[in-house]
Amino acid sequence: MNSSRYFRLPNLFSSNSTNMFFQRLFAMANYSFSSSSPSSKTSIQAVYDICKNNLTPSTSPPPQLIHELSSILDTIGPSDVGLRDEHQEDDRGHGFSTPNTLNRLDRWAQPITYIDLNESQSFTMCMFCFPTSSVIPLHDHPGMTVLSKVLYGSLHVKGYDWVEPPLIKDSKEIARAPVRLAKLAVDKVLSAPCSTSVLYPKTGGNLHCFTAITSCAVLDILTPPYEEYSGRKCTYYRDYPYSSFGSGDELIDGKEDEYAWLEEIDAPDDLYMRQGIYAGPPIRM
Numbered sequence: 001m002n003s004s005r006y007f008r009l010p011n012l013f014s015s016n017s018t019n020m021f022f023q024r025l026f027a028m029a030n031y032s033f034s035s036s037s038p039s040s041k042t043s044i045q046a047v048y049d050i051c052k053n054n055l056t057p058s059t060s061p062p063p064q065l066i067h068e069l070s071s072i073l074d075t076i077g078p079s080d081v082g083l084r085d086e087h088q089e090d091d092r093g094h095g096f097s098t099p100n101t102l103n104r105l106d107r108w109a110q111p112i113t114y115i116d117l118n119e120s121q122s123f124t125m126c127m128f129c130f131p132t133s134s135v136i137p138l139h140d141h142p143g144m145t146v147l148s149k150v151l152y153g154s155l156h157v158k159g160y161d162w163v164e165p166p167l168i169k170d171s172k173e174i175a176r177a178p179v180r181l182a183k184l185a186v187d188k189v190l191s192a193p194c195s196t197s198v199l200y201p202k203t204g205g206n207l208h209c210f211t212a213i214t215s216c217a218v219l220d221i222l223t224p225p226y227e228e229y230s231g232r233k234c235t236y237y238r239d240y241p242y243s244s245f246g247s248g249d250e251l252i253d254g255k256e257d258e259y260a261w262l263e264e265i266d267a268p269d270d271l272y273m274r275q276g277i278y279a280g281p282p283i284r285m
């Protein structure tokens with residue numbers, strides 16, 4: 001995923017604390033390269049190789065491939081990708097040790113860190129490091145399959161899938177866009193160590209929102225990647241309770257609280273995210 005397609009990144013070199021952030025990340029890059037020898041392929045290299053050799057820009061991965069990828073992702077922890085399990089240290093989720101370097105205000109102001117591992121026409125491999133209580137608002141992955149592995153910490157995931165055929169209600173209010181009915185697919189807390197989660201183009205919570213319960217990190221594989229000219233644009237939504245616009249007629253199965261109306265919104269201005277640098281074992285591409 002090219003993060004600029006997904007999120008607006010602020011000026012990366014705008015503050016002293018940001019410079020300190022990069023100094024620490026570069027310091028972490030003193031990773032032992034011995035594990036990159038062909039005889040001892042790292043887990044992240046194995047994941048990359050499977051993705052590169054099997055994923056395509058135009059097709060969804062078959063179940064067996066999803067299973068194979070998930071099995072390896074299940075074994076991956078923070079140390080396999082150059083991060084440290086920091087959620088007990090409350091460093092605001094950057095995946096490196098900072099106990100004495102940021103004052104209290106700086107720590108609360110820390111953004112979500114996006115780390116790009118690979119971007120190709122077939123897939124994106126990336127990581128997000130979340131400070132406690134940070135949020136990636138409700139957004140979609142049109143036509144995409146996404147595998148997510150929580151590396152450390154706890155993350156609340158709320159995910160919807162569209163009700164098909166589409167049920168759309170036009171708003172009588174000039175200022176508001178139409179709303180479309182979606183059904184709740186996922187509403188749970190993922191705490192490491194846990195197995196890999198998968199969402200699909202039509203199922204599994206393709207529209208989702210992340211809230212960091214503790215500082216945490218997630219390794220994502222998106223296939224195919226976001227690509228606006230191919231119709232895979234990231235769109236953000238606001239969700240309304242079913243009762244806001246529903247009369248009961250639209251319910252196919254389940255209860256009212258399993259449904260929501262989603263309204264398309266602009267990318268949120270308060271999504272505070274910046275780019276980090278991968279400091280794990282080298283990945284041969």
Ligand SMILES: [Fe+2]
Pocket residue numbers: 139140141208
């Ligand atoms: Fe997402």
